[in-house]
Amino acid sequence: MISAVKASLEPIREKVTAGERLTAAEAESLWDESIDLHELGELANLVRERKNGNAGYYNINTHLNPTNVCVYRCIFCAFRADLREDRGYWMNDEQILERGREAVEAGSTEMHIVGGLHHQKGYDWYLNIIRILHDAYPTLHLKAWTPVEINWFCHLTKRSKLDILTELKEAGLGSLPGGGAEIFHPEVRDKICEHKADTKEWFEVHRIAHSIGLRSNATMLYGHIENAYHRTDHLIRLRDLQDETGGFQTFIPLAFHPDNTKLAHIPKPSAAMSLRTMAISRIVLDNFPHMKAYWIMLGIGTAQAALAYGADDIDGTVRHELIYHDAGAETPEVLSVEEIQRLIREAGRDPIERDTLYHRVERDGATWRAAEAVAAT
Numbered sequence: 001m002i003s004a005v006k007a008s009l010e011p012i013r014e015k016v017t018a019g020e021r022l023t024a025a026e027a028e029s030l031w032d033e034s035i036d037l038h039e040l041g042e043l044a045n046l047v048r049e050r051k052n053g054n055a056g057y058y059n060i061n062t063h064l065n066p067t068n069v070c071v072y073r074c075i076f077c078a079f080r081a082d083l084r085e086d087r088g089y090w091m092n093d094e095q096i097l098e099r100g101r102e103a104v105e106a107g108s109t110e111m112h113i114v115g116g117l118h119h120q121k122g123y124d125w126y127l128n129i130i131r132i133l134h135d136a137y138p139t140l141h142l143k144a145w146t147p148v149e150i151n152w153f154c155h156l157t158k159r160s161k162l163d164i165l166t167e168l169k170e171a172g173l174g175s176l177p178g179g180g181a182e183i184f185h186p187e188v189r190d191k192i193c194e195h196k197a198d199t200k201e202w203f204e205v206h207r208i209a210h211s212i213g214l215r216s217n218a219t220m221l222y223g224h225i226e227n228a229y230h231r232t233d234h235l236i237r238l239r240d241l242q243d244e245t246g247g248f249q250t251f252i253p254l255a256f257h258p259d260n261t262k263l264a265h266i267p268k269p270s271a272a273m274s275l276r277t278m279a280i281s282r283i284v285l286d287n288f289p290h291m292k293a294y295w296i297m298l299g300i301g302t303a304q305a306a307l308a309y310g311a312d313d314i315d316g317t318v319r320h321e322l323i324y325h326d327a328g329a330e331t332p333e334v335l336s337v338e339e340i341q342r343l344i345r346e347a348g349r350d351p352i353e354r355d356t357l358y359h360r361v362e363r364d365g366a367t368w369r370a371a372e373a374v375a376a377t
């Protein structure tokens, strides 16, 4: 349900300029299309520059989706496959290690690992992926498994989240990605992904991860059946947990891609909607250090523009992305470092390579070292 809050940017501009926090009702009012998008962008840019100056962060990363076979059937997902479907796959140790070798030789600092919940793979298969990659390539940061997967491991093993996360961390897990969040409000979540980890589980996994020293990201999938009220609720829930733990690094709004999904009749969110979402997220999530414009989903042009609408990070070179390309993303499958630096410079920002935990990277070809932490608050 959308509240009847009348849109006006002026009182909000005063609060944001003074560094004060918005209420949920004020945040919700920003979605009204009568609020000028460019004025909203200016306000988000103020917050962005206070936190991150003129930096345009990127990293050199690679993706690994070890299987697309999944017991669930989220209606927005074009990636999953049934167990006996021809396009279903899972990777063996050799293939996984080959991905690690390729990543390290390309100078990657990070591997982003997520995938399906395979009917016939036990928790040990997922744990082993972390262990063999970390043992073979200890400098590669493994950002792996969303709360959906962690919750599945708990279900399979009957063990606690703390136990599972602690074991994964000991095996080499470096941090958690932000996926599986979709939209937290049950009016939407129950319709688009009714079976997988619910909102309470999602937050519990992040809370426990933060408590044992793992940092994490958060996402929001927008542009499908949700409305302004649901998006606002989503942001406020994240802001609340960040107040409690301080463990989130980056928020990543994800534009819905309808192709090959059960929601294929819904048009893709426009560039204007994506910029508005980025700007509102930056203004409302006043305790998140970073906002990422994920170029794979936004498209390169919108991601560049987003660097003036609140975003300070454009993600990475991204090798082997499958999930959004299966859903019709037309972006390239990889960008070179030179291309990504040029995109950031064209947007008027200073390209800075960072590692997963936001240290500046000093690099000599494929060899690199983490220098000081960047100063975002």
Ligand code: SF4
Binding pocket: 070, 071, 072, 073, 074, 077, 078, 079, 080, 115, 116, 117, 148, 193, 196
């Ligand atoms: S979104 Fe994840 S959990 Fe849902 S069907 Fe796709 S792969 Fe499975």
